[in-house]
Amino acid sequence: MAFLMHTFEGSSQLTDGAAAVQEAVEHWSEAPEMLFVFCSAAQDASSVANALSHRFPGVPMVGCSTSGEHIGGKHHRNSLVVAGLCDTGIDWAVQSFEGLADFDEARGDAAAHHLFEQHGADPETLDPEQFLALLFVDGLSMSEERVSSALAAGLQGVPLAGGSAGDDLAFSKTTVICNGTAKSDRAAVVLARSTEAQFHVIKHQHFTTEKHMLAVTKADPAARRVYEFDGYPAAEAYAKAIGVPLAELDGAKSFLHPVMFRCEGENYVRSIQSVNDDGSLTFYCAMEEGMVLQTGSHHDMTQSLHGDLSPLKDVDFMLGFNCVLRALEASGDEKWDELGAEISAVAKSSIGFDTYGEQLNGLHINQTLVAVAFSSKSKAVAA
DSSP, X not given: OOOOOEEEEEEEOXXXXXXXXXXXXXXOOSOOSEEEEEEOTTSOHHHHHHHHHHHSTTOOEEEEEOSSEEEXXXXXXXXXXXXXXXXXXXXXXXXXXXXXXXXXXXXXXXXXXXXXXHTTOOTTTOOGGXXXXXXXXXXXXXXXXXXXXXXXXXXXXXXXXXXXXXXXXXOSOOOEEETTEEESSEEEEEEEEESSEEEEEEEEXXXXXXXXXXXXXXXXXXXXXXXXXXXXXXXXXXXXHHTOOGGXXXXXXXXXXXXXXXXXXXXXXXXXXXXOTTSOEEESSOOOTTOEEEEEEXXXXXXXXXXXXXXXXXXXEEEXXXXXXXXXXXXXXXXXXXXXXXXXXXXXXXXXXXXXXXXXXXXXXXXXXEEEEEEETTSOOOO
């Protein structure tokens, strides 16, 4: 059987969930195999999920609330966006779980085992390159590090990409959509098994390390708070490292100079959420004592994205998890048309959302675009 992957896209700015779904999918001529759906805080995610499940009964669905939506190379706010994949050459398994505070390695192993069972796959003998895992997680749960790490361990080498749900920077309530329902304190995982498709995971960040090193000497990982770098108040040490007077240190400057850590030969970003009155720094990811970090320097976002996407050829569909801090920078610099053009140049269809954090192979990171390109095996996707 020949697979010609194609995708239906839709969007709506209507605030009524059912009406928004109706407008977004009214032109679709067939039921898809798989649905990805993202909505702003302006739409009720439960109404959206319920309406989609009635419109396409039995079709697996995942998504979440957002802080910005992407569809077809365009960036939206206050919108619903939805993509339906057809003739993918992929078998899909979807699972959700709640109670993230108690999610540990045992639950991660059980979740992965259940997903493998749905595919009839033996985790001891499977080829990880035939599989891809996608994670959608409550962005206010403070559990992303634990959930991502536990799942990655259970998945035994299967690539894992994902993002944390947002709520338009209200930091009040985020929800994860799975198979007709939307809930907080929830994560959803998709395990895709290729029969006639190819997966390629992209990690894009427009930062590189500077020479300044900072060692975490006092921290509260559960609160994602660092009190000291190198034995000095964290804000003071960080401001000195990036060459900014402490009195002028704010979120905008930290956007351009996040700290970075190295893991298995690659650099990953950790971003500052707030500068606190006691001289500590609160981060968007957990920080542990003993971590050695470097300050990051800033490159042009569009040029950097072009370089990271240039190896891709003939991509049928791209799913993106884009950090909300990247979104704020792109909005401030009026980069959205340029960035969307880079995506559209390599992908026939695309969807994504602005996240409260990104997940990649067990790590929770910031200020990164984690994306997955889907193509038929007959097409060349460079490594």
